[in-house]
Every structure is written in structure tokens, then in C-alpha cells.
Amino acid sequence: MQQYGIQISGLSKTFGRGDTAVHALKQINMQIAPGEVVGLIGPSGSGKSTLLKCLGAIIEPSAGQMHIGDQLIYDNAWKISDLRALRRDKIGFVFQSPYLIPFLTTLDNVALLPMLAGKNNKEARQLALDLLTVLQVEHRAHALPSRLSGGEQQRIAIARGLINRPPVILADEPTAALDSVRALTVIKTLNEIARDYKTAVIVVTHDDKIIPTFKRLYHIRDGVTYEEQGEGRSFLEKT
Template identity: 55%
Template sequence: MTVDTRRVIVNVANVSKHYGEGDARVDALKSVDLSVHAGEVVALLGPSGSGKTTLLNIIGCIIDPSAGKVILDDELVYDDRWLRGDLRKLRLDKIGFIFQFHNLLPFLHAQDNVALVLKLAGKSSAEAQRRALELLDYLEVGHRKDAMPALLSGGEAQRVAIARALANSPRIILADEPTAALDSKRAGIVMDLLRKLAAEHYACIIAVTHDEKIYDRFDKVFHLRDGQLDRGEAM
């Protein structure tokens, strides 16, 4: 598939987030603008408390902005209020999440961990299992489909988690410290997979990270400090 790199998949416009009022007010984000295009893999860097996770959670439709607009995959989803009533379905439709720790359900084997997301989206059990195995094979862990999470290596578990994030073919993949629990070799493999996924699935990937060993795998790096975002630098 040829990716139209001109297409903006995530567009955050003048987004702010504050907690409390008056003397107790804390501004977590201040008039943030961010655009990420199809096929791009970008990083959000910054010290603890700079607003990285807050911004990721706003893009993920998990917390409310205090002001601004959020456009996801050509749909205006927030304009001073959420414009969809069912945010859970919005997340299922548009967004995949990858975390530092795989967060796989310990009582389900690898294939069922992936299939569960598809079932929640309304797929039949047979279709969910077929798609789950297809994704595990694509990520080269299909041979571990019957393994319980406790028996997977760190790299295998993270690949299963990536398969779960891709289950509903989201255009947006949000990753919170996706390689922090991996050694340098496995971190590089995971980032190369994410780059491949962005290109082949016409998606964008936004990662919060402190992992210096993967900085060269990003197309662009944005820095957050005191709730303000820079314009980003190409890598």
C-alpha cells in the first residue's frame, strides 16, 4: 500500500488541560498543537510531569481537554465537548494502545488475548480467532498462540500486545514507554515492527518514551516542557 504522507491522522489544535481552579489551578497542557501524518512514527519526550501522558490520554479519548479541538482520522471528535456519545466505541474504532508492560490477561492464552478485543468490537468468535492468529503470524509469534502470558518472553509478550493493539486495524497507535522493559536488541526489533506497521497499515504511531536507545527509530521528536510543546525535530 502506498501511504499518502500528506494525510493528517491526528490533529490536536490549541488543546489545553488544567486541574483545579484559582490558586490551586495546575496547567498540565497549554495551547498544544500537534499534527501527525499517515506513516509517521513520532516520539513525545519530556521530564516527568511535563504533560506527555496527559496529551497521550487526550488523543486516546481517555481524559477530557479543558479547551481545544481534537481531530482523529478525519473526524472531529472534540470541540469544547466530545462529539461522540460512546467514547469506548470511538477507541475501539480508531485507536490501539501499547503499554510499557504488556498488560495481557494472565488467564487467557496469547490468541485469546488478541481475539477478545475483536469480540468486544462485535466480531464472531470464529472471525476473531482467525484475525488474532493472522496478526500473531504477521508478528512472528503465531507459534506461541497457545502459550499463557507467564510463559512468554518479554519480547514475545510485547509482540502479542502489539497484535492486540492492531486487532481492529486502527489508524492511530498510542504507545506509552513501549520498550522500557526490553533490552536494546528487543527494543530495536519492536520499534522496527512499529515502523513497518505504520507504513503498511496507513497508520500513525505516537510514543511517549525516555528510552534513548530508540530515538533514531522515530521520524520526528517533540519535546514537552511545563505543558508546552515544541514544533518537533526530524530525526
Template identity: 45%
Template structure:
């Protein structure tokens, strides 16, 4: 089986000259279909940067990113191409739900489909199905201000699944949630990974969230480190470049 995404010796430098920051250095990582990979590391170690590159938000400064069999992204890849690939293949979830206040739950989710070219009525139906799947059938016409934090996060998850992504990237998706909601979100992510073949990469500080991951990768000072943090268990693995 081919990885959904492969990072090959990828580095990212922000800025130039004396203000340059090397946020990632020589990172090599494969994420397979159905695999849920946890990313751990201290603040400023490069976790969000790793998601930004794997999610094709920005190109690497050096190295290559392979998406599926045929697509290779390098420093020379143009923004327009990144954007098109991102829309087609990638979903994101963030710590904050980032919903549009003036749209209902259904509209927030449907909009993500309409942006991707899905016809409005179809997008609306699919949005309602996804929200029902996430236990929000009773909240379809609620505005974000009328939803709890956990409910908003589930709307955000439905939105990220709207385009049927092959790769789902999550930056601290459970940080703002209580234990029950965290378990609910992680259980849904695990089902999406195993049933739909979605590859997932989840940044987290929470050992309980890591329990839902197939393996954990530790990052320090922009490099993958071979020793996973204590408590991740024998299945935790990491690669160094």
C-alpha cells in the same frame, strides 16, 4: 493529505480549585498517516496526558481535537462518544503488557476483536495471523506467565492492532525490553506505519527508539517546545502553540 489526528490549542487541567494541575497547555500538533512521531520530555511534563487526549481517553479541558475529516472532539464531547470513537480508531501500547493472566496469547488478542464486534472465529483467526506476523506462531496457546517480557509486549502489540486502528499510541513501549527486542518492536511498528498507513505517537526516553521515528516533539511543563533535545538530529521538529 489530511492529518490522522490534529490537536488545536489543546489544554488539560486535572482537578479543581487549589488542587488543579495544568498538565497540558495550548498544544497544537498534527500527526499524519504513516508518520511515526516520538514524544520526549521530563517526568511530569505531560507526555502521557498528550496520549490520553490524542487517544480519546479523556476530552480536553479546552481546545479541539480533529480525528480525520469529520470528527471534532471538545470539552463537551460525551464519554460514550469518546469510547465509540476510541474503539473504532485508536490502538494503545503501554510499558507493561497488561495481558489477562487467565487467557492464552491468542485469546488475549482475539478478545480485543470480540469486544469490537468481530465474530469469535474470525477474531481468533486474525489474532493468530497477527501473532504469527510478530514471530509468535509457536506461542499461540501460551499463557502470559509462560512468555518472556518481550513476547508479552508483542502479544500486547498484536492486541492493539486487532481493530485495525488508524492511530496507534505507545507510552514507553520499549522501556522494559533489551536492545534486540526493542529493535524488533520498533521495526514492526515502522512497517505497520508505512504499509498500513497507521499514524503513530510514541513516548520514549530512549534515543535508540527515537531513531525509528520520523520526527520528535519535545514537551516541557505541558507545552511543546521549539528546541528539540540535543542528539535528536536535524529532522527533529516541534511546534509551539
């Protein structure tokens, strides 16, 4: 049986009732394997943000099923009692803006989440330093966010999203503010992270620079998705 990092079946989300109801998502089906990076594209208002918020357990769907790994987290109702712990331990978030805490160093920005999850200061900081080393920004460990380039800040944001080793990373327009070189570097980093940590990664994007990097794309329009095969790794290897 195929193992998925994240799998959704018949996922729907309706806002409002009766004549004013808005069907933002309509029977969405999606599967992303561990180690896979998948793109999600579509026009403004198509349902991308709503889908990402459902996947991130930020808003509750109206119907359907969601699995993370072999764990059923939603089946027409939440099957998890502590959604905050689910988001902390199972889902990593990377946004268009890094949202780093300005008065904390790079190291402390990344170490904060495992400390909140119960790890002691020394262990959390070592985990953070190890991950910064993997992402080749360990030399910026003691710098404040204001001293980092845009590309460095986004790598720190990826480290923060990955620090608790979640099986799923949701990236919302992670390259929109970056030039072509930095954008491709971020996408290559996400592909390396997915491969090395067996993480399922979903990237929501409007960025034409990175769309050719995906092996699979999900298009969403009017709350409905369809799948397309892309160039994927062959494109990344040429850049």
C-alpha cells in the same frame, strides 16, 4: 489538503480552578500522518501522560480541537457520544507492561477485543492469528503469557492494539523494560505496522536507545511542545 491520522490544535488541559489551577497542557498543536511514527519526549511532570490520556479519550481536555482522520472528535467538548466505542475502534493502546490476561492464550488475548466489538469467535480468532503471523509470533499462539519472553509479550500487546485496525496507536513507554535488541525490534515492528496499515503512531518514551529512531520528535516541557527532526529511518536501517 494534507491528511493526518491524528491532528490536535490549541489543546489545553487545566486541573483545578483559581489559585490552585494547574495548567498541564497549554495550546498544544500536533499532526501525525497515516504511516508515521512520532516520538514524544520530556521530563517527568511535563505533561506527556496528560496529553496521551487526552488523545486516548480517557480524560477530557479543557479546550482545543482533536481530529482522528477526517472525524472531529473534540471541539471544546466531546463530539462523540460513545467514547468507549471510539477507544475500541479508532485508538490502539500499547503500554510499558503488556497487561496480557494471564489465563488466556496469546491467540485469545488478541481475539478478545474484536469479539467484544461484535465479531464471532471464529472470525475474531482468524483475525488474531493473521496478525500474529504478520508479527512473526504465530508459533506462540497457544502459549500462556507466562511462557513468553518480554519481547514476545510486547509483540502480542502490539497485535492486541492493532487488531481492530485503528487509525491511531498510542504507545506509552513500550520499550522501557526491554534490552537494546528487543527495544529496537519493537520499534522496527511499530514502523512496519505504521507503514503497512497506514497507522499514525505516537510513542511516549524516556528510552535513549530508541530516540534516534524517530524521524520527528515532539518535546514537551511545562505543558508546551516543540518539534525536532530526527534521524529516523536511516538510523533503523543501520541497526
